[in-house]
Amino acid sequence: MSLELRGVHKDFGGVEVLHGVDLAGRPGEVLAVVGANGAGKSTLIKILSGALSMSAGEMWMDGERVGLRSPHDAHARGIRTVYQELTLVAQLSVTENLLMGNFPRRAGLIDWPAAHRRAGELLEEAGFGAIDPRTLAGRLSVARQQMVEIAKALVSRPRVLILDEPSAVLAGSDLDALFALIRRLQEQGVLIIYVSHRLAEVLDLATSIVVIKDGRVIETTEPARTGEDELIRLMAGRRLEQIYPGRRTERGEASLTVTGLTREGEFEDVSFTLHAGEIVGLFGLVGSGRSELARCVFGAEPAGAGEVRLPGGAGDFRTPGEAIAAGLALVTEDRKRSGLVLGMTVRDNIALTTLHSTRRGPLIDAARQRRDVTEMIDRLNIQPAHCASMAVVNLSGGNQQKAVLAKWLLVGPRVLILDEPTRGVDMATRVDIYRMIDELAREGLSVLLISSDLTEVLGATDRVLVMNQGRISGELRSDQTTEDEILAYSIGLTV
Incomplete structure (x- = not known):
């Protein structure tokens, strides 16, 4: 699915936070969105996911102008969002969180063995098969909850998947599993909108990069034409000559x-x-x-x-x-x-x-x-x-x-x-x-x-x-x- 925003504005109580934002993505692309905290990324994501309405501007999908009035509208059009902040119901199992509203039934009752098998299959497909679907979500680490959130978004086979800081708590093989999943989704023609502060992975995964600062798109580029230093300069409005302080050479008791x-x-x-x-x-x-x-x-x-x-x-x-x-x-x-x-x-x-x-x-x-x-x-x-x-x-x-x-x-x-x-x-x-x-x-x-x-x-x-x-x-x-x-x-x- 192709998706395009044209001249999107958003204000809260007369204070404008998005100023004419344009972006466009095509099936099979990873469109990365980067910017400093407060740049307007979260507002943009909520507009794309139907959680907020734009004050002005247009959204086009596959050449058709659309208006999203709610997340339900976005889901109906194949848009799913995995937010940075976790939304799982802690008191329910992984299976219940994944299949909520879509449980397999037998004689009118939930077929729990079939439900757990289906949940396990979904986790395995996403590359997160180490998670036991019978476990209560609240007992999982934050990293594993993040994995379940991603798997949950894939249940409905989205055409557009918005990922907000999906790798922030992942490392090692878990991170590898996420990146492998993204590449599989690309091959299937899913448009992925990827928001991250980890610029090295943005440069590795993205097909195009949109830089937002103070509610405006200030640069649209490709990984081959930029680097971390330049992205940081664009985001921060200044160069960061030294990210980490010098080493400490002494310690006390x-x-x-x-x-x-x-x-x-x-x-x-x-x-x-x-x-x-x-x-x-x-x-x-x-x-x-x-x-x-x-x-x-x-x-x-x-x-x-x-x-x-x-x-x-x-x-x-x-x-x-x-x-x-x-x-x-x-x-x-x-x-x-x-x-x-x-x-x-x-x-x-x-x-x-x-x-x-x-x-x-x-x-x-x-x-x-x-x-x-x-x-x-x-x-x-x-x-x-x-x-x-x-x-x-x-x-x-x-x-x-x-x-x-x-x-x-x-x-x-x-x-x-x-x-x-x-x-x-x-x-x-x-x-x-x-x-x-x-x-x-x-x-x-x-x-x-x-x-x-x-x-x-x-x-x-x-x-x-x-x-x-x-x-x-x-x-x-x-x-x-x-x-x-x-x-x-x-x-x-x-x-």
């Missing part, structure tokens, strides 16, 4: 010691030490146990054996509250589900972790709270600058991530655990986050950086811990290893 930590079915006999002033990466493929380990260290899940210790003897936290009081902070991998309260303001979200310390008697010291939050907004350059009274849901993805970071930095932690801190964040904002993390480390903070982005793991850290099937399989110096070596440890190979 031990700040967190984990010994023999075990949680049955998730990880086993994990031991490592963090030191003041260093950034340690933690890499592992889907199912390796990296995020589960972080939650256990933070007291959000109980350990079956082992211990967690901070200087002075604090440790083995039974709740996150105990961990926070001892000086730990955890930025989770899913900001919208476990990092933010979307209906609250930016100020209220950032202030959540310090309500106890800003009390004056039974009341909150509102003046101090406003001052503290304003300082964090300025320090992290959260945009727009006067966003404190805005609902946090109205910030771009990158600025939402900065708000989560601000919330935890306001506590003044000694150890900061970051799980996928740059997921869905544009390169310019990533540079801001890397510099902030580096500043914190140079001030003496210990940082554990969990990421599925190998380039990030190597570039932003001092050491790398690699997990494979719930165990630490390797510990490497970041300046003396390679992506291939880390991947080898992550799949259990010796090098």
